[in-house]
Amino acid sequence: MAYFPMFVDMTERECLIVGGGNVAYRKVIVMLDFGAKVTVVAEDICDELGKLTIDDIASEDKTGSYTANKENNQTDPDAADRITFIKRRFERKDCDGMEMVIAATDDNALNHEIAEYCKTNGIMVNAVDQKADCSFIFPSYIKEKNLVAAFSSGGNSPALTQYLKGKEQEILTPFLGELNEYMGQIREKVIAQYDTEAERKRVFKEILCAAIDNGRIPEI
Numbered sequence: 001m002a003y004f005p006m007f008v009d010m011t012e013r014e015c016l017i018v019g020g021g022n023v024a025y026r027k028v029i030v031m032l033d034f035g036a037k038v039t040v041v042a043e044d045i046c047d048e049l050g051k052l053t054i055d056d057i058a059s060e061d062k063t064g065s066y067t068a069n070k071e072n073n074q075t076d077p078d079a080a081d082r083i084t085f086i087k088r089r090f091e092r093k094d095c096d097g098m099e100m101v102i103a104a105t106d107d108n109a110l111n112h113e114i115a116e117y118c119k120t121n122g123i124m125v126n127a128v129d130q131k132a133d134c135s136f137i138f139p140s141y142i143k144e145k146n147l148v149a150a151f152s153s154g155g156n157s158p159a160l161t162q163y164l165k166g167k168e169q170e171i172l173t174p175f176l177g178e179l180n181e182y183m184g185q186i187r188e189k190v191i192a193q194y195d196t197e198a199e200r201k202r203v204f205k206e207i208l209c210a211a212i213d214n215g216r217i218p219e220i
Contacts, residue, residue: 003137003154011035012082014097018090018114019104020045023128027102028052028083030138038083041094042105045085052083092117100136103127131155140165144177146184175215182217183208 015031017024020042028049031038040049086094090110095101101118103111108130115133118125127133139150140161149168151161183204194200211218 003152005150005152007148007150009035010100012037013099014039016041016094016098016101017104018042018094018102018110019106019128020049020087021104021106022046022048024102024104025049025052027104027126027128027138031100031102032082033143036082036100039086039094039098040083041086041088041090043087043089045087049085090114095121095123098123101125103130103133142168142172144172144174145181147172147177147180175217178217179208179211182211 010031011034013036015036015038017027017031017038017040020040024040024042025046025048028038028040090105095114095118101114101123103114103125105111111127111130112133115125115127115130115135117123119135125133125135126137131137134155137152137155139152140158141148141150142165149172151164151168153161186207190200190203194203207218
């Protein structure tokens, strides 16, 4: 099975997570961090989920799949308001209208049932630790503001993706996250000022290299 690498805008999109344990908690953190509206359906909610706060969303380690720093102001301050808990048994209709579903229960048969229903109805689904039931998988990733680096082994070796993540953390720093924001802010101005793609590419490269060499974000 081959997975196509693609970044999807999940801002305000509906995401269902079935399960209320520690694995579900980690998936909730990830989806909130990328702007999704999350509904959790479970009979029992673990302490971590029940006590979820904005500090968790900003600084939780996410078991090696995420790097964040609250001081960098990388998260939406309203993130904790984008989660809804429904404390009952899962029902198939819970999946209806969802952009994405994550089956994170400790019942493999139920996870499989959820996955089959979603696939039949054209809903993207991830069944935790059940690769054959997934239409998408979660990569190991590093995020500094909107700058994201992600690694996937196609589900073959999480240990390898964690190794790669560790190496990338030495490169993808908070400074680069800030620099990426700056480059986005000046993008339209540069495009309007220079007529050709070659000129724009040269200017962007010069600005980028100067900022990296100086270790400082230019003032707008």
